[in-house]
Every structure is written in C-alpha cells, then in structure tokens.
Amino acid sequence: MNQASSPTTSPRSTSSLAWGLARRAASRLTRAAALFALGLAGLACVAPAQADERRFTFVYETTTTPPGAFEFENWITWKSHKNEDPSYDRFEFRHEVEFGLTDRLMASVYVANWSYTDGKSVDGDGVNYDSSGFELIYNLLNPAKDPFGLAVYGEYNGGPDLHALETKVLVQKNIDRWVLAYNVSLEAAWEQEDGLWNTECEFQQTVGVSYEVCPKFTLGVELLHQVDFPHWSEQEEHQLYAGPNMSYRAGSWWVTVTPLIQVTSNHAEPDFQTRLIAGINF
Amino acid sequence: MSIANRHPRTTRIAGALLALACLAVAACRSMEQVVPPVGPAMLSSAQGASAEALTRGRGIYLDACIRCHVAEAIGDYGLERWRAKILPDMSRRAKLSPQQTAELTSYVLAARETLDRVAGPTGR
Numbered sequence: 383m384n385q386a387s388s389p390t391t392s393p394r395s396t397s398s399l400a401w402g403l404a405r406r407a408a409s410r411l412t413r414a415a416a417l418f419a420l421g422l423a424g425l426a427c428v429a430p431a432q433a434d435e436r437r438f439t440f441v442y443e444t445t446t447t448p449p450g451a452f453e454f455e456n457w458i459t460w461k462s463h464k465n466e467d468p469s470y471d472r473f474e475f476r477h478e479v480e481f482g483l484t485d486r487l488m489a490s491v492y493v494a495n496w497s498y499t500d501g502k503s504v505d506g507d508g509v510n511y512d513s514s515g516f517e518l519i520y521n522l523l524n525p526a527k528d529p530f531g532l533a534v535y536g537e538y539n540g541g542p543d544l545h546a547l548e549t550k551v552l553v554q555k556n557i558d559r560w561v562l563a564y565n566v567s568l569e570a571a572w573e574q575e576d577g578l579w580n581t582e583c584e585f586q587q588t589v590g591v592s593y594e595v596c597p598k599f600t601l602g603v604e605l606l607h608q609v610d611f612p613h614w615s616e617q618e619e620h621q622l623y624a625g626p627n628m629s630y631r632a633g634s635w636w637v638t639v640t641p642l643i644q645v646t647s648n649h650a651e652p653d654f655q656t657r658l659i660a661g662i663n664f
Numbered sequence: 665m666s667i668a669n670r671h672p673r674t675t676r677i678a679g680a681l682l683a684l685a686c687l688a689v690a691a692c693r694s695m696e697q698v699v700p701p702v703g704p705a706m707l708s709s710a711q712g713a714s715a716e717a718l719t720r721g722r723g724i725y726l727d728a729c730i731r732c733h734v735a736e737a738i739g740d741y742g743l744e745r746w747r748a749k750i751l752p753d754m755s756r757r758a759k760l761s762p763q764q765t766a767e768l769t770s771y772v773l774a775a776r777e778t779l780d781r782v783a784g785p786t787g788r
Contacts, residue, residue, distance in 0.1 A: 558692035
C-alpha cells in the first residue's frame with residue numbers, strides 16, 4: 383500500500399491531505415469490516431445438527447474427538463493495529479477437517495490456510511494462499527479421571543513459501559464446571575522471502591480458564607505468550623496477549639470467540655487479535 | 665530488574681486472575697461428589713449389574729462425556745430425565761457402542777437411585 387503524500391504547509395493542501403487520509407482510512411475499515419462480515423456470514427450458513435467443540439481458540443484441550451467422528455472447523459483470526467503501523471490489518475483463515483482415529487488419537491487436515499493483509503507497512507496487500515497441513519493429537523492422561531490431563535501434539539504446514547513443524551505439550555485439569563488448560567509449543571519454520579529461505583523458531587505458551595455456565599455456554603479467559611527467535615539465534619521481544627472468551631453450542635454446531643489485547647509493548651506486533659472458530663460435527 | 669518491576673500491569677492482571685482462580689477452585693465440588701465411585705450402596709441399586717460393569721460405566725462417563733463438556737453432576741438431573749432423554753441422546757452423540765451404552769446407563773441409573781435413597785430426589 384502506498385504511503386500518504388508528503389505534507390505541505392499550504393492550508394488548502396493540508397485540508398485535502400486530511401480529507402484524503404480520512405477517505406483512505408474509511409475505505410480500509412469498510413473493506414476490513416466487509417471481509418470479516420463475509421466470513422461470519424459464511425460460518426453462520428452452516429446448518430445446525432450436534433456437538434463436539436472447543437471452549438478455547440488459542441488453547442488446545444487434551445481431550446480428543448471420538449473414534450469415527452468427523453468435524454469441520456472454520457477459523458478466522460483478525461490481527462490489527464501495530465504501534466508502528468496503525469493501519470495494519472490481517473485476516474487469517476483456516477478450513478480444517480478433524481476426525482477421531484482411536485479413543486486416544488485424533489488427526490486434522492488443514493485444507494487451506496490463507497490470509498488477507500492490508501496496511502502501510504505491508505508490501506503486497508491482498509489475498510494470499512499460505513499453506514495446507516495436518517496435525518495429530520495423542521491423549522496420554524484423562525483430565526477428569528487422572529490427576530491432570532496430558533496430550534502431545536504434532537503439526538506440519540507446507541506452502542509455496544513456507545514449511546513449518548510444530549510440537550506442543552497440552553495439559554488440562556477439569557474441576558467441577560471449570561476447565562484449566564495450558565499449552566507449551568515450539569515451532570520451527572522455513573520461510574521464503576525474495577528467493578531466500580530464512581529459518582525461525584517460535585516459542586509459545588497459552589493458558590486458558592473456562593467456566594461452563596450450562597452445557598451450551600462457556601465463559602473464560604485466555605493468555606498467549608510468544609517469543610520469536612529469527613535464525614534460531616537472535617531473540618525478539620516477548621509478546622503477551624490476554625482477553626476473554628466465550629463459546630456457544632447448539633445441536634451439532636458450535637462457535638467460540640476470543641478477543642485478545644497485547645499487554646506488552648512490542649511495537650512490531652499487532653495490538654489486537656480476535657479469533658473465531660466455528661465447527662460442525664458429523 | 666525483576667519481571668514484576670518491568671511489567672507492573674501484567675503482574676497485577678496475573679495476580680488478580682490467580683486470586684480469582686483460587687477462589688473459584690475452593691468453591692468446587694470434588695469429582696467423587698459429581699460422579700460418585702461405585703460402592704456397596706450403589707451395587708444394591710444396580711439391578712443385576714456387576715461392580716466391574718458399573719466401574720466400566722463410570723469410566724465411560726469420565727472418558728466420553730468430557731470430550732464435549734464438563735462431567736455433569738449425576739445428582740443435578742432427575743432419574744427420569746437421565747433415562748428418557750440424556751442417556752439415549754448423549755450415547756448417540758458420543759458414538760458409543762451398544763455395550764458401552766448399556767454399561768454407562770447401568771452406572772448412571774444406579775448412581776442416581778443411590779443418591780435418591782440417601783438424600784431424597786433432587787435435580788431437574
């Protein structure tokens with residue numbers, strides 16, 4: 383996206399510059415809102431039937447999909463407003479098919495991960511196909527029967543400019559109507575930029591607490607802590623996000639949303655991110 | 665410099681959340697209260713089901729049901745509601761086999777009847 387024209391001292395050109403900036407901001411917001419609304423509308427079109435759902439969006443639970451069950455999930459993550467680029471907006475989409483293989487093992491296929499990015503600091507605005515991939519989760523301990531729930535997670539994502547491997551350890555404890563969950567993850571990524579492949583490592587921790595108000599509705603909070611290590615050596619600034627979450631399920635469909643705000647001061651990362659996941663069970 | 669000094673706002677938020685979580689956990693019912701273990705009193709309500717079958721039924725309750733929601737307290741719902749609505753509906757959704765469904769049903773109904781005998785009918 384082009385930068386705004388250079389400011390001048392004349393009142394007339396200052397006024398037209400302000401008008402131009404306002405128009406550009408309005409147009410950007412309208413496009414962003416329209417895209418978000420389109421995504422939501424698409425998700426809302428999913429017909430209701432029955433449930434096996436997530437109560438968190440950034441945190442994974444240790445329980446797995448029952449063997450023989452299928453689920454289709456759609457993700458939207460909206461990242462916005464970097465301190466160094468307030469015009470920044472990024473929408474990330476994921477379409478995922480999840481299925482239970484055994485009592486303890488489940489698999490997911492990411493049919494497509496794609497994104498729309500806009501902002502003054504972004505070189506190529508617009509829609510981009512990022513990758514496809516798969517994940518496996520193996521449950522080791524049950525969060526209700528055992529002292530705590532435990533599962534291991536592996537994921538691969540590959541695309542024209544990206545190969546990434548991610549591993550997580552998932553921990554969970556159910557206490558009465560409360561669910562406490564913690565994930566720690568390490569991701570190794572190889573990204574292509576201007577014909578060169580760069581390596582990066584990302585360390586991430588997430589914590590979630592959720593209260594089941596009734597079987598159809600849960601409320602909670604999520605925390606996301608992340609730190610990147612470009613080239614596996616340099617360490618970038620920490621990022622910590624926090625925010626509420628809620629999940630609603632009816633019949634075989636469910637929807638979970640978490641708006642997060644950055645509570646650290648990492649100016650290179652978005653100040654806000656909101657993730658919405660909607661799923662339907664078969 | 666400590667993390668608390670560098671990020672005072674983050675530390676305050678984390679402290680408040682921790683205090684809230686401690687309070688909430690202190691008010692919770694134990695898993696034994698929510699999903700009672702199999703005992704002699706329950707066996708007398710079991711209508712022929714063995715202790716092993718009831719224990720397997722309790723295991724299914726704690727395995728299959730929590731994939732989608734927290735373990736609901738058996739005493740929160742009345743016997744008839746369990747029998748006519750919840751158990752058939754949830755067994756289908758959890759894709760349980762006929763044998764698993766039978767063992768789960770035996771356990772839940774025996775546990776619910778035992779609670780009725782001990783404390784009188786409760787639940788919705």
